[in-house]
Amino acid sequence: MEKSHIKNYQFYFLLIIVFGSLTSGIGRHDINQDKYSKLAQQKQFDCVGKVYIDNELAGSCVLICESTVLSAAHVFVQSETRPDTLNFNGQKAVVFIPFNNHIVAENQIVIEINGEKRKVKRLTVHQNYADSIDRGICDFALLELEQPIRGVKPALLNQHDDELHSEVTGVGFGAGGVADKPENNSDSKSEKRAGENVIDSVGGELYNGKSTLMFCDFDHPTRNDCNKMGSAKPQALEYICSGGDSGGGLFRKRKGEWELIGICSGAGVDMAQFNKSGYYGQTMQWTRVSVFKEWINQNINID
Numbered sequence: 286m287e288k289s290h291i292k293n294y295q296f297y298f299l300l301i302i303v304f305g306s307l308t309s310g311i312g313r314h315d316i317n318q319d320k321y322s323k324l325a326q327q328k329q330f331d332c333v334g335k336v337y338i339d340n341e342l343a344g345s346c347v348l349i350c351e352s353t354v355l356s357a358a359h360v361f362v363q364s365e366t367r368p369d370t371l372n373f374n375g376q377k378a379v380v381f382i383p384f385n386n387h388i389v390a391e392n393q394i395v396i397e398i399n400g401e402k403r404k405v406k407r408l409t410v411h412q413n414y415a416d417s418i419d420r421g422i423c424d425f426a427l428l429e430l431e432q433p434i435r436g437v438k439p440a441l442l443n444q445h446d447d448e449l450h451s452e453v454t455g456v457g458f459g460a461g462g463v464a465d466k467p468e469n470n471s472d473s474k475s476e477k478r479a480g481e482n483v484i485d486s487v488g489g490e491l492y493n494g495k496s497t498l499m500f501c502d503f504d505h506p507t508r509n510d511c512n513k514m515g516s517a518k519p520q521a522l523e524y525i526c527s528g529g530d531s532g533g534g535l536f537r538k539r540k541g542e543w544e545l546i547g548i549c550s551g552a553g554v555d556m557a558q559f560n561k562s563g564y565y566g567q568t569m570q571w572t573r574v575s576v577f578k579e580w581i582n583q584n585i586n587i588d
Contacts, residue, residue, distance in 0.1 A: 310478030311462040311564045312524045315506055318461050320522060325456050325479035329543040332440045333456040333477065333534050334398035336360055338389055342475060345457040345533035347440050347545055348398050351433035353585045355440075356532035357548050357572065358414040358426040361389045386418050396430060399437045403430040409584050411577070413492070422490050423497065424550045424572050426532075427584050440534060440545035442581065443574045448499055448546050451484045451537045452520065455571075457549055459529020464503065464564040480524025482569075485515030492576055499535070499547050499571045501525070503564055511558070511566035526569045527552045535571045547571030 312321045325333075332348040336356060344360035364386045368379050394405040406429045413423035456479040482501040489498030504519035505511040526533070526549050535547035552569040559567065574581070 310457065310459050310476070310480060310524060310530065311464050311467075311503070311527060312478075312480060312522065313506060313519065314463050314465045316522060318463065321461060321478045321480055321524065322476060324454065324481075324522060325477040327479075329438075329536070330454075330456045330477075330479060330534075331399045331437045332545075333458075334396055335458050336532060337395040337397065337402075338363075339393050340395075342458065342529075344529070344531040345549065346396060346398075346428065347532075347534040347548070348434055348437055349442060349545070349581070350439050350585060351435065352430045354396055354398070354428045354430070355534075355545075355548060355574075355581070356426045356428065357550055358410045358424045359421060359550070360532045361394070361408060361410065361426055362386055362418055363389050388415065388418075394428065396428060398434045401434055401437075403432055403434065405429070406431045411580065421550070423492060423577070425548060425577055425580070427581065429585070440536070441542060442578060443537075443539075443544045443546040444578060445539075446495065446575050448484050448537075448573065448575065449487050450515075451546070452481065453484060453501070453535050453537045453546065454479055454481050455524065455526055455530065455533060455535045455549065455569075457526060457530030457533025459527065462564070464505075464525075465562065467559070467563050478524075479522075480526075481520035481522040482524065483515060483520065485513075487573070489570070493579075495573075495576045497573055497576050498550065499573055500568055501571075502568045503566060505562060505565040508562065508565070511562050513566060513568055525552055525564055525567055546574055548574065 336344045346354040346356035369382045391405045409427040411423040411425045484499045486500040487496050502513040503525040509517050530549045533549045550570050550572045
C-alpha cells in the first residue's frame with residue numbers, strides 16, 4: 286500500500302486529484318517570485334527547518350530551543366491507502382482513500398535546521414490530536430533532538446492573545462507558485478520561502494476556553510471579489526501556504542523582536558473561487574502558540 290503524510294484525509298486526496306500536486310508559498314502574480322525566497326533567508330528565520338520522514342521531505346518545523354522543534358502533528362501521521370473511483374463533473378477519477386491512520390515512530394524522523402541534520406529522540410503529539418486524528422484538533426507536535434542545534438537563535442514564543450489584525454510572515458519549505466497560474470506551479474518541496482499576510486480572524490475549536498486557530502485570506506492586488514475576511518488590501522508580499530509549509534512558522538515583529546505566533550496547520554480550497562481566480566481568495570489557518578504555551582512549557586524546559 287502507498288503511504289501518505291496527511292491532515293484532513295479525504296479533502297487532501299481530493300486536492301491532489303484536482304491540482305496534480307500541492308505546492309507551498311503561493312505568491313502574487315505581479316511580484317518577482319525571488320523576493321519570497323529572499324525574505325525567507327533573513328536571519329530571524331534561520332530557526333525554520335525541514336522534517337524528513339523515511340528520508341522524504343514531509344513538512345516544516347521551527348527550532349524553539351537548542352534541542353527541541355515545534356511542528357504540526359498532522360505532519361507525523363501516516364496511513365495506508367486503497368484506490369476508489371469517484372465522479373467529478375462527469376469525469377471519473379481515481380482517488381486513494383486512507384485507512385489505518387497512525388503516528389510515525391521517532392526513528393523514522395530526521396530534522397534539518399540551517400543545513401544541520403539531527404535524529405529525533407522523542408516525538409510528543411498533543412494528546413487531543415492523538416485522541417481524534419481525523420478531526421485535527423490541537424495540531425501541535427514537539428520533537429526532542431538527539432543532539433542540539435548550535436549557532437541558530439531559537440524562535441521567541443509569543444505569550445500574548447492579541448494576534449488579531451497583526452501583520453505576519455509565514456515561513457516554510459516548498460516550491461514556489463504564482464497565484465493566478467496554478468497549472469504552472471511546481472510539485473517540488475525543497476525551497477525555503479516566506480510570505481506576508483494579516484491575521485483576519487481567530488476561531489476554531491476551543492482549548493482551555495480559547496480559540497485555537499488564526500485565519501488569513503489571500504487578497505488580490507486589484508480585485509475585491511477575492512476578499513473573504515478582513516481588509517481587501519494585500520500585503521506587499523501577500524501569499525498563501527499549502528502542503529509543503531505544514532509545520533512551518535508564522536512570525537510577527539513585536540516591540541522590535543520577532544516572535545513565533547503560529548504553526549502552519551493547513552489551507553482550504555474553495556473550488557468556485559479557484560476556478561475564478563486561482564489561489565486568490567483562498568484561506569489558510571495557523572495553530573496559535575499563545576494558547577498552547579503552557580503545554581509547550583510542560584513538555585520542555587522553557588522559562
